[in-house]
Ligand SMILES: Cc1ncc(C[n+]2csc(CCOP(=O)(O)OP(=O)(O)O)c2C)c(N)n1
């Protein structure tokens with residue numbers, strides 16, 4: 001039996017091969033293993049998805065600190081809040097759709113309101129679960145999490161940044177929502193990256209256009225910027241890994257330097273990164289043209305993930321097209 | 330009623346359709362290049378008995394017929410085994426199957442009632458379906474339409490608290506026309522269900538929640554048929570019924586029966602033929 005050749009098919013899944021296909025998830029487990037080895041009181045909780053999110057690697061190293069809740073996400077979230085009251089630092093992971101939506105009230109009331117230092121990791125966010133459909137998509141999680149008082153919201157863009165973000169925030173006193181994609185984001189920061197909470201990373205400056213992207217959208221946005229530069233357009237990119245608290249200074253500087261701003265996110269254009277940027281601009285009275293690119297307040301079609309990215313113009317070519325239309329509008 | 334000798338033809342038809350569901354699962358997963366083979370295989374006889382054992386009242390070509398019995402797929406990730414039946418019933422064109430999971434096709438890994446005629450409720454998030462089925466059963470009572478509501482649940486799905494909220498409510502409301510079937514295939518995603526979070530004694534739990542309980546081998550077609558006939562003999566106003574069907578995850582392909590990683594997998598095209606041969610020889 002040949003079993004599988006998923007490397008031939010970038011859209012395919014196989015339970016036991018997911019691990020090898022997801023360096024982003026390896027980085028998460030690695031960071032948690034290191035922090036545990038260094039003496040931090042880590043506890044990892046998950047809900048029957050340890051292969052999908054790769055946390056089985058953490059379990060192998062620290063089985064006693066790995067807590068399995070089965071398919072009972074709401075139970076897991078409230079239990080994680082309870083764990084946190086005892087001095088433990090829970091990292092609680094499941095599909096973003098179930099974490100941010102199914103467990104919304106447990107998160108608001110038990111985690112955010114009680115201000116417990118629970119780290120929520122919502123993986124396979126956006127439309128990255130492709131033809132699994134809307135039950136498994138999360139295009140609302142940034143908006144939901146951003147609207148909870150006490151909550152910090154981070155969407156790292158590559159494995160190194162995820163690793164750095166987990167490490168850099170280990171002593172953060174309140175709850176954090178980390179947003180992850182399929183763990184397959186291409187490498188952006190080959191030589192590692194310094195992570196500063198609430199501080200965007202600029203990739204070049206643009207006088208025509210600044211693109212502001214978060215999480216899984218950063219890599220294709222950087223590639224789109226390359227394509228636009230080849231056409232003589234002056235464009236820069238902000239990697240806005242922290243969606244809350246938003247780096248307002250970076251947004252304002254971008255608005256002053258460029259004629260136009262465009263946000264890019266694998267999320268509804270309402271309430272997420274685009275909404276957060278718009279809030280900063282209007283509050284400061286900055287009259288810049290802003291285009292919010294993302295999922296336009298609709299439920300996604302089903303299809304293989306890469307086909308969906310093309311359809312919704314969230315791949316590099318699509319983002320460049322949207323930017324050109326915006327610049328020419 | 331029992332599955333008598335004169336059920337021979339019916340039983341043969343059900344077995345044939347169960348094989349058809351497995352074969353189609355292999356073919357369609359080949360199109361998607363990933364799929365829940367093992368989850369589909371464990372419930373093939375259950376689905377085939379519901380749809381071809383004169384259990385569900387359905388009208389071919391009329392997916393919205395008001396008096397129809399309803400089916401809800403709690404473990405919606407096995408919908409791939411049901412789509413071929415729905416096409417067979419003329420609810421949509423068979424050619425739609427050939428584009429399974431392709432961009433814009435209505436057939437995804439999980440069933441969608443707004444896109445797929447014959448799907449009575451959308452699912453994918455485990456734990457919701459029994460509550461939705463309860464609503465349909467109560468709706469039948471209020472609308473004075475006599476139909477049964479069948480809900481197929483995973484055994485891992487038993488972890489979800491909402492399942493037990495629904496179980497409690499259904500017993501309270503005495504929706505005797507609500508029938509839950511638990512596909513007790515022993516495995517969820519992270520391994521053996523009872524290692525992940527134990528659910529035994531699961532039959533006693535349902536009983537304690539006020540349900541009639543029936544325990545069967547979910548691959549033994551006469552047993553499945555008898556259980557579903559018994560369950561539908563109960564009527565609204567009485568206790569709801571749960572059938573705990575003991576099954577094998579991956580049933581029909583030896584290596585899928587023994588390696589739980591096949592919850593989610595992809596058969597290389599060169600292995601498809603051998604897989605189909607296994608299914609046929611085990612049918
Ligand atoms: C609320 C929710 N949590 C997690 C998942 C991810 N998930 C899909 S299938 C599965 C395992 C299901 O096991 P079981 O219910 O035993 O079904 P089987 O495939 O064995 O029939 C999980 C955890 C989901 N679909 N919904």
Ligand SMILES: [Mg+2]
Pocket residue numbers: 483484485512513514515516517522578
């Ligand atoms: Mg199971």
